Amino acid sequence: NAGVTQTPKFRILKIGQSMTLQCAQDMNHNYMYWYRQDPGMGLKLIYYSVGAGITDKGEVPNGYNVSRSTTEDFPLRLELAAPSQTSVYFCASSRGQIYGYTFGSGTRLTVV
């Protein structure tokens, strides 16, 4: 059972480039989340989804987009990367609103 898989693990982008961070889970969880964590800080919620076809904004959605076409996948799209998006990105999934999250191992993104 792989859990939550994030790819890539590391990436360097140039300012203005775009990329998609991939997140896949094999636990048939309906709820999925994207967080970012800046150095020395707690996690900030970017977007979340309560099921295929349903997404909503979190605390810091600007500069990002998401889609949820299947239960398993929840990609995060960065358009026009900026240095302020340098961070570690974590994807998580949950069986429901009162269940614990399972987190992926993260993607470390640097924008130069």
Add this chain to the structure above:
Amino acid sequence: DAKTTQPTSMDCAEGRAANLPCNHSTISGNEYVYWYRQIHSQGPQYIIHGLKNNETNEMASLIITEDRKSSTLILPHATLRDTAVYYCIVRVASQGGKLIFGQGTELSVKP
């Protein structure tokens, strides 16, 4: 904003119990208290959660006061591998049950 208050850092001797406090004085009746920890820059790890009653699992115990305004996470026999940042989180009942992380408590377990 996070609805919890935790000490910034704590130390604990190896083999002793680690007691991590958390204040959540504005918690609502249907909101759960969750604890996660993050070791280095790994993804956070779920520890335990509770609503009203005390809870125990293989990792830890959670003690919630009767008025639910505070709680304590107890690691009964702390090891060096328990050194991590511990987050106490009140889970929003709506909006996808999202978790709002605060700054957490940095626990250092010392030999």
